[in-house]
Amino acid sequence: MADEVHIPEYEEGFRRLQADRFGFLHIDLNSFFASVEQQLHPEWRDRPLAVVPTMADTTSCIAASYEAKALGIKTGTQVGEAKRICPEIILVAGSHTEYAKFSHKIAEAVERCCPVAHTPSIDEMVCQLIGREQEPPRARKIALEIKQAIKDDVGETLRCSIGMAPNRYLAKIASDMQKPDGLIGLLPSQLPRAIAHLELRDLPGVGAKTEIRLNAKGIRTMPELLALDRTGMHALWDSVWGDRLYHWLRGAATGDDGAPVAAEVQKSLGHSHVLGPEHRSQEGAWAVAHKLLHKAAMRLRMEKFYTGSMAVTIKYMLSREEAERMKSKKHTSGIKHSGWGMEARFPDCQDTLSLLDILRKMWAQRPVGPEFQKPFFVGVTLRELVPEDEFQVGLFGDPDNRAQLSSAMDKLNLKFGHTTVHFAGMLPAREAAPTRIAFTQIPVQYGTEYM
Template structure:
């Protein structure tokens, strides 16, 4: 009897939106289609591209390429300052289009979605039909400039690998009977979770190719990674599922929320940085209440641009992705859990007074504010004496107006200079959520 322990079926589809930010811009403006285009955080040659169209990628311009360098490679490149609210809207529209064909089980990032297949959907011809229907649904319901690559595999880890194997507009399936030989040609860096540092560590242990990695048995994989991750990876690469299907296991408890911002040149002063920090807190505090949490601590991070002389005299000067050499400072303060903006602003003001004052700390260019130690509203213990100053009611009134008319409609005066700065940005692990008329 021919016994196949792992039947040739697909358990997951991983949808990877190709050059998402750039594709949205080409969808919004048909005249940009077919042209080299890059999305940038600000219009400055010293910053870096955060996305590039496939036409730009063909010229060697990619995420992380400095704008000045991109202009040298392609003088006619179209540069667009990112509109993260539009990207969030399109991500939601694409998820809705996918849902018409198959439920979205996970959303790892703004440009990725995962569908879990059940029953006869797992049969390869049916899974392929679903994948093609998803592509058509996005094309028909969202936009002709938006393309995706879809990976089909028995587990989530392999499905993500497959989605990267053919771009743009790819469709690749990895069946258990084809594994692991179907991925033997890949580079180690093609594996999710294997970055530059991990690759160096693997190379130091004698593993420089995928073939060498796949030749290891389970015990060898465990020893190589020195953790249960090695055991899991051994099974995933052979088409098995281990319960978490190749995805990080979430604790299910949100521990922090916050915002950070690389400031425009006009805000790179002590006063400008304070107003930006004030706005970041304003947004974070509003999100805290919308998501029904209280916070018990606040962390503030500031990075300061160094002059060439200062950088040369500082042995451990760090370098921002934009090329700016900088020093950094951060502080965390704990307090009785709260959620109203005024109390949180008092905490921010106290932290701000502690910032360093030396010569190398006079040119702030980055500010981050994070609320931590979150607890759900239903676990919060009210103060014995209540809220004598009605701070909670004041915040609730502000939220009501800001949800209706925009989140900067009503605010404290300290953020007025930066009211229009620090717009919504998309982090790799955080997708903006719509609250009222705005995304945050």
Template sequence: MATPLNPDRFGFLHIDLNSFFASVEQQLHPEYRGKPLAVVPTMADTTCCIAASYEAKAFKVKTGTQVGEAKKMCPGIILIEGNHTEYAKYSKAIAEAVELCCPVAHTPSIDEMVCQLMGREQEPPRARKIALEIKQSIYKNVGVALRCSIGMAPNRYLAKIASDMQKPDGLIGLLPSQLPRAIAHLELRDLPGVGARTEVRLNARGITTMEQLLALDRNGMHKLWDSVWGDRLYHWLRGADTGDDGAPVASEVQKSLGHSHVMAPEFRNEEGAWAIANKLLHKAAMRLRMEKFYTGSMSVTIRYQLTKEQAERIKSKRHFSGIKQSGWGMEARFQQCQDTLTLLGALRGMWARRPQGEEFRRPFFVGITLRDLIPEDEHQEDLFGDPDNRTQLSATMDKLNLKYGHTTLHFAGMLPARESAPTRIAFTQIPVQYGVDYM
């Protein structure tokens, strides 16, 4: 075990932007401030809210609430289709505002930032002063509608916990001398990494409260998790620095990249789904080249909406939006490539083999994933070169799309969906700016 920090010092600040997407919309549209608002992926009652303002949260509307239900829970709620390019721009601007006060050491997601404190910055009064300066810098340099909660703690894991303890606009510090009693009142689900499935597993082993978890010794925690994660968690919850400070374990070389999209109602047919698939592949292929990879396989996933009668007749699942669905997927392997034309050929071959029948007439979700990624410097060129100049064609397309926008030059198959399937943000993945667009 590494030596703990001095009991009266903080090692990290965790900055959590409150209701980030909704707050950006209220910043962009002053007329929405103080009003219940939800950001949605598309204007359909069957989809789900991806963010809610605090005014909407007062009506119990939250991330994951079905739009139709949100309208019932909060009559008059303002619904806005997400503008993820703006969210990426604001995230970057906020990081720059934070940097004016303290360097950003980690960016776990689009709406989170971590600062590591050094030397005398770790003294509680100084750490608190830095945290208040960060709040003021965001307010002054980015926008008055943007608020954040900041957690101060001796390690990253506890700082993340502290940032969730007071919202909105909170500031909480957890000192080693206060631990673990300062977190004994929390729920098990308040711990990062403990989701619904993990909670069920802990309950099955007799752990139903935080007090019971904290009562375990190190060996007990190890047995509970059946891994070194239990040892780490034992130390983190007591304020120790084990060397990785609660950071997620770094993955090895990236293995896949892709895009998926819940389609707007007007695209929920065979022609619309094909156009959306083309758009998603176009974006994924461009990212593949920008990130300097080749790919050796691709998978396509389609989810189909079922009628009530169909759902009763065949095995079905319920999508998070509430839609009863069936699904189909396929993977194709091919010679390593990175050009769009070759990948479109692979997609076309798989698409021709998609299932047919009445229950497959209403696609509402399409996903494209490029797998088995190989870094450019490890790729072996084909003995016979590139006779069709497909790589050069893709490079020319990239040059124009980077300058004028990624839908400027594209293959005809995606034309009906040219403005559809915009960049979506997974909270754990931050879009990267390529040319004038975020992808």
């Protein structure tokens, strides 16, 4: 039968040798951004709510409360469609600063019960269990204590699902198996049968493109994947990832336990922004790009890097006629668009004025045709990062004292707010492009604000 999982005799022996213990707890905050808003605003509790990047029908929801999810509104739903489904839905512009604060508070609450070993994203935490903590009754007790600590220390709307498993990869899978407020454990003796009912897309690292590739190789279901031996798994992925996945799905640890491989040195940093209707003009887009660079340059110095490359991206709205005439793409907001991008290389620097000169020269080379008149998205990324301690000072130093100017600006902005002192070009967008929600990292507080 298609839903049966064949486990060879040698695997049965391996499984019996594994102790039925949990090595990791994966904590996944449920509808985190929406739950924070409901905690801050009691009048919004038990009501459909969506967090959005900007107040425009063409953008998409980045989080939805469980009341909204029950109606079919979820992450990625276009705001206009969400309004059609639920005219009374509460729409809230996301507050990156508040979510960062809550994430730190939750980490402190979790730490009261068990040390946090890893933080994969702003709404996820991983605890590694040791000794007798790994015994299922004790692990379950710790998980329940974590749930209660978050409720007591942070707020009653903040619920989490916790997955318990022998390795990090399975713990992540388990945390997604029961929502909201779930608690699922996957023991070695239950594997791999306990996950045979899942879809391939339920596996971390298997997205739409990977699923299509697996389907093309004859793997369409979890039982078909689990029936492969280690050699077959290696061949399926054509890499050591297949070998690791083979072991992880059977409860074994391979040393990294599903952790992403970290780069030795950070490669880039930057900011992007979907423009509000009031900034969807050439002047507005430039002002926002100016502010994005201002923030990126400040981060560059705070994180002690120099940069040798800058990339700029602009996306332009198209009319229906233009979209049909051109090979247009569709943004996640549903907007049909054309796009332009450019990268420039230059001697390593970190001061805002030098970087602004480079941005201005790149900006002057943007396209000017009729299909490039309605910008709605701008992104600025600094690449080729060099740690300060590896930076080679130029022969002529800093004749214009630009580094000192940036340092003085940083001191004032850290004390009084990140836009207290800035160059005039970003004035029209001074309050635009606020720090946005970070899905894959915990925001860092610099001075009075988060970035």
